[in-house]
Amino acid sequence: MSNTVRLADRTAFSSVDGAGLRTVIWFQGCVHRCKGCHNPSTHDLHGGEQFEISAVLNWIRSLHWKKVTFSGGDPFLQAEALYALVSALKQEGYDIWVYTGYTLDQIKKDSNMVKCLNHIDVLVDGPYISELKNPNLKFRGSSNQKIHYLTKMP
Numbered sequence: 001m002s003n004t005v006r007l008a009d010r011t012a013f014s015s016v017d018g019a020g021l022r023t024v025i026w027f028q029g030c031v032h033r034c035k036g037c038h039n040p041s042t043h044d045l046h047g048g049e050q051f052e053i054s055a056v057l058n059w060i061r062s063l064h065w066k067k068v069t070f071s072g073g074d075p076f077l078q079a080e081a082l083y084a085l086v087s088a089l090k091q092e093g094y095d096i097w098v099y100t101g102y103t104l105d106q107i108k109k110d111s112n113m114v115k116c117l118n119h120i121d122v123l124v125d126g127p128y129i130s131e132l133k134n135p136n137l138k139f140r141g142s143s144n145q146k147i148h149y150l151t152k153m154p
Helices: 053-062 075-091 104-108
Strands: 004-014 022-027 049-052 067-071 095-099 122-125 146-149
Touching: 004 053, 004 075, 022 053, 022 075, 049 053, 053 075, 067 075, 075 095, 104 122
Parallel strands: 022 067, 067 095, 095 122
Antiparallel strands: 004 022, 004 049, 122 146
16 A cells, blocks of 8 residues: 555545535646546646645644535546545544545445545535536536535435
């Protein structure tokens, strides 16, 4: 298993990346390259900065806030690192959201990605499609994207 993760950024408190006030970890690297993406700087697979998983966990814990969102880029491109993060945090009672350009069906077909699902509360899936943009949608940008409540209903 990987000891490191490549990140684009991290945000201590966000009110737009899932329900409630959340810590957001922005993964670096995305192969979807959605037209109109709001984070094109996260696309480069070699950009961002490499961090030890333990350092990321310690930073999240230091905020004493039990809601965390993983976004990007695409967290599932670093599925081993994502698994290390979500499995550790879920054991500690964190509420976990993950945003991805993959669909839930695609994730379920990949052995490295699927194991993450047992530790995620809410998955927002699907590529952003600018032609389907809808500013009235909650927690997503285009109508093709779906919110999957994996462990609990809202």
